[in-house]
Amino acid sequence: MQCTNPTEAIKIEKQIQGWSRKKKKTLIEGNWKDFIEFSKNYTEYGHPNKRE
Secondary structure (H helix, E strand, O other): OOOOHHHHHHHHHHHOOOOOHHHHHHHHHHHHHHHHHOOOOOHHHOHHHHOO
């Protein structure tokens, strides 16, 4: 991900700082299936360990 606008880069960096370690790791590894899973809202979809 590249940004040419410093304001946009700071915005994205602050967003990523709020992510879980698992979600950041899947982004770095390019593991998109798990990235989508870790991106789901727990309130809407339930906790991953409790999903069917």
